[in-house]
Amino acid sequence: MYTLDMTPFGAEWDTLREEARVLGATIDSKLHALNKYSTTGPRYKAVESAHFTRSKRAVFTQDAQEVEDLLRRLEDANQQLEAILSKKPGGSSDQHVVRRFDDVLKDYTHEFYRIREIVEKQMDRDDLLGGGLSNENDSFLNNRTRSSEVLLAEHEHITSSERMIDEQLSMAMAVKENLNHQQRRIGGAMHQLQITMKKYPAINNVMQKIRMKKRKDTLILAGVIATCFILLFLYITR
Numbered sequence: 001m002y003t004l005d006m007t008p009f010g011a012e013w014d015t016l017r018e019e020a021r022v023l024g025a026t027i028d029s030k031l032h033a034l035n036k037y038s039t040t041g042p043r044y045k046a047v048e049s050a051h052f053t054r055s056k057r058a059v060f061t062q063d064a065q066e067v068e069d070l071l072r073r074l075e076d077a078n079q080q081l082e083a084i085l086s087k088k089p090g091g092s093s094d095q096h097v098v099r100r101f102d103d104v105l106k107d108y109t110h111e112f113y114r115i116r117e118i119v120e121k122q123m124d125r126d127d128l129l130g131g132g133l134s135n136e137n138d139s140f141l142n143n144r145t146r147s148s149e150v151l152l153a154e155h156e157h158i159t160s161s162e163r164m165i166d167e168q169l170s171m172a173m174a175v176k177e178n179l180n181h182q183q184r185r186i187g188g189a190m191h192q193l194q195i196t197m198k199k200y201p202a203i204n205n206v207m208q209k210i211r212m213k214k215r216k217d218t219l220i221l222a223g224v225i226a227t228c229f230i231l232l233f234l235y236i237t238r
Helices: 010-038 055-087 094-200 200-236
Strands: none
Touching: 010 055, 010 094, 055 094
């Protein structure tokens, strides 16, 4: 068992040895947590923090960086222990401590790179699969957007057609109202004329004579035209 060294290097040696031991235990715990990234949680499961939400990759990168920093600190502690060992008097137990921490550093470093490679490959694979799903979702959303635009355009077209029909109906109703008004005016004029003719018989007689003369002229004109056609027919058939 290691015994406390009372040389000037003893206190520093004990401090570094304790630091290396704590770093080793912390790294072991961190590596165990990193290994869970390859087996748990959905793709890029959001992790809530006090300030923002980060993806699984971002959290893993941060945790991996922490482990890498701890490994670097353990390496520095080991180098300092080796430097002290070369200067202070010590036995095989001190050398065993340094070798053990060196072995721990090598094992943890190898395990760290192995876990990081596995997790990064898995997340890259998930990125590819997730990208396809994202494209399908984007395509679905785009199709829905285009369908909505088509329906909206069709609705606007129908609304415009209804507006034009309403305008045409309004114009037709206005024309009908105008014709009815003209008919009422003509009817009123005819009624007034009939009253006038009844009131003044002489005018009625004049109108009768005019109609008779017009009818006579029509008959004469028809006779002349018929005679012309007969003469023309006889001329052609000769």
